[in-house]
Amino acid sequence: MESGARKWIIVVTVVLCTVLELIDTSIVNVALTQMMGNLSATQQEVSWVIASYAIANVIVVPMTGFLSEQFGRRNYFGGSVVLFTLASIACGHSTNIWELVAFRFIQGVGGGALMATSQSILIDTFPPKELPLGQALFSMGVIVGPSLGPTLGGYIVDNYDWPWIFYVNVPVGILATIFTFIFIEDPAHIKARIPRPVSQIDWLGIFLLVLGVGSLQLVLEQGETEDWFESTYIISFALLSAIGIIGFIVRELTAKQPIVDLRVIGRSRNLAFGVILSFVVGFGLFASVFVFPIFTQRILGFTAMQTGMILLPSSLVTGAMMPFIGKAIQKGVSQKLMIPFGFAIFFIFTFWMSARISPTAGDMDFFWPLMLRGFGLAFIFLPITTLSLAGLSGKDAGQAAGLTSMIRQLGGSFGVAIVGTYLERSTAYNRVAQLPNISLYNTETTQRLQAFTQGFLAKGYALSQAQQQAYAALEGTLMKQVALITYSQTFTMLGIFFLICIPLVFFMKIKKNAPPVDMSAAH
Incomplete structure (x- = not known):
């Protein structure tokens, strides 16, 4: 355990690394168009910039326990920071799309250790009675990071060139490397480790x-x-x-x-259901962050920067509440009450959002629903983590932490994939469903066409051109209405999904007078 200034230097170092890793999962999204132009890449090719990072991340996360024991946690964490930083420089210097994809994969290998190992370092930094506070600080980074990505990325793309979304990692990476090797030490069980011979791996x-x-x-x-x-x-x-x-x-x-001890799931019913709930949280968190920017930018015409700034306050609310949730758990408030409350809040948020969606919606229409989302997430993330790991210790806790992190990330990938497909398919379905309402035999349709035609004639178009533009404008109006219906349905479905998952919480157990979760080996 650490104390004084050293303790807080370690806290700042590992939380910054966690935020940095999570920012990089989403920061490139707003720069893809620039990358396509500068690197002469197709949309399909540039999508690999996102995919390669995610693939490397999800492979490395469950192996962090083994790698920490094999090389020493400080060495593994510090080496990963160095790898992440060097790969960031290489990404910014890429001259073609496949170079960038390769360096993003390497960056993802380094980044995978930052989030998983940061948690265990924080846990070893705090005494058992302050354990919920340590977990709360880690959770702040996990929640705030994904929302900071589009905001920071939008600012950089608007004011600089796309390589700077990678170069911004370098100063933080250098500082984190120095602090890691000066201030972070391996706990006793890591120092006493006997690395496995290559033949026994x-x-x-x-x-x-x-x-x-x-x-x-x-x-x-x-x-x-x-x-x-x-x-x-x-x-x-x-x-x-x-x-x-x-x-x-x-x-x-x-x-x-x-390499990953899956038998730990069989030894803990809490972990088994915690893994499922981690998937649900990843699904809802990443899906909602994914769908909202698409709606605001494609339908309402917001910039990436505007969208990021709308999302940021709600994430800050979640982050600010984490220490209070940690203190509440520390004082004995039941996680089995917190989690359903958080799920119910998320359900209300999705229905509020579905009601707010309109062609004239502005920033303030989404401010309070998103603030409610931020409030609700604070009651979900940390309680699930602490309840899932309750009763585990030593290597079991380390394996459990890696598993829940991997499953949460896979949940996010499933959420983005399913919601993306749902948006695509439902848009086509809803368009077909609306077509019977548009007919030349329908008075409202003909009046709308005439109004469009007169508007284009007034701008100097010839009659035939004005009529063509009128039909195009009518199609645009139809597609905008279809999009509004589809996005509203998407938020509703997310809310129902969270509501259905509430009963899973009651299969988990809370032992009275149980000691704090032992995360001393959660590497």
Whole structure:
């Protein structure tokens, strides 16, 4: 345990690294158009800039426990910061799209350790009685990071060039590296470790993890682009994913020294249901952050910067509340009450948003619903983490932390993929459903066409051109109305999904007078 200034230097270092890693999951989204132009890339090619980072991330996260034991946690964390920083420089210097994709993958390998290992460093920095505060500080970074990405990215793209979205990582990376090797020390159980000989490393488990989880992430990232199972490419990787994941589960349940000890799930009912709830949280958090910017930018014409600034206050509310939630858990407030309350708040948020969606909506129409979302998330994230890990200690806690992080990230990928597909398919369906209302035999339709035609004639168009433009304007009006219906339905479906998942919480147990969650080995 640490104290004084050293303690808070460590806190700042690891929380900054967590925020940095999560910012990089979304910061590139607003720069893709610039990248396409500067690197002569197609939309399909540039999508790999996002996919490669996510694939590397989700592969590395569950292995952080093994890698920390093998190399020492401080060495692994510091080395990952160095790798992340160097890869960021290389990304900014990329001269073609495939160079950028390769360096983003390397950046994702480094970034995967930052979030998972930061949590365990924070836990070892605080004494047991202050443990919820340590987890709360970590949770602040996890919640705030994804929302900061579009805001920071939008500012950089509007004022600088796209390489600067990577160069901004460099000063923080250098500072974090220095602080890591000066102030962070390995706990006793890590110092006493005996690294596994190369011959005893679970190479088959590593291979199956890379094959299964990597292929699944690729399917989720590229599925919509490739029209899902209409593509042989997607079918092939879906089969590889199934083979890899099934093989990985069998291998890890039977190996003497597994790379990821899945048996810990069988030893803790809380963890089993906590893993499911982590998936739900990842799904809702990333899906809502994904769908809102698309709506505001495509339908309302907001800039990336505007959208980011709308999202930011709600994330800050969540972050600011985390220490209070941590203190409440520390004083004995039941997580089994907090989590359903948070889910119910999220449900109200989605229905409020669906009612606020309109063609004339502005910033303030979304401010209070998003603030409510931020308030609700504070009652979800930290209580699920602490309840999932309750009763675990040593290596079990470390394995559990890695598993919940991976599942939360996969939940986010599923959320983005499913919501993206739902938006695409529902838009087409809703357009067909609205077409019977538009007919030349319909008085309202003909009046609207005449009004459009007169407007274009007044601008100097010839009659034939004015009529063509009028039909185009009518189509535009139709598609905007269809989009509003679709986005409203999407928010409603997200809310119902959260509501349905509330009963899962009551399968988890809270032991009276149980000691604080022991995360001393959660690396």
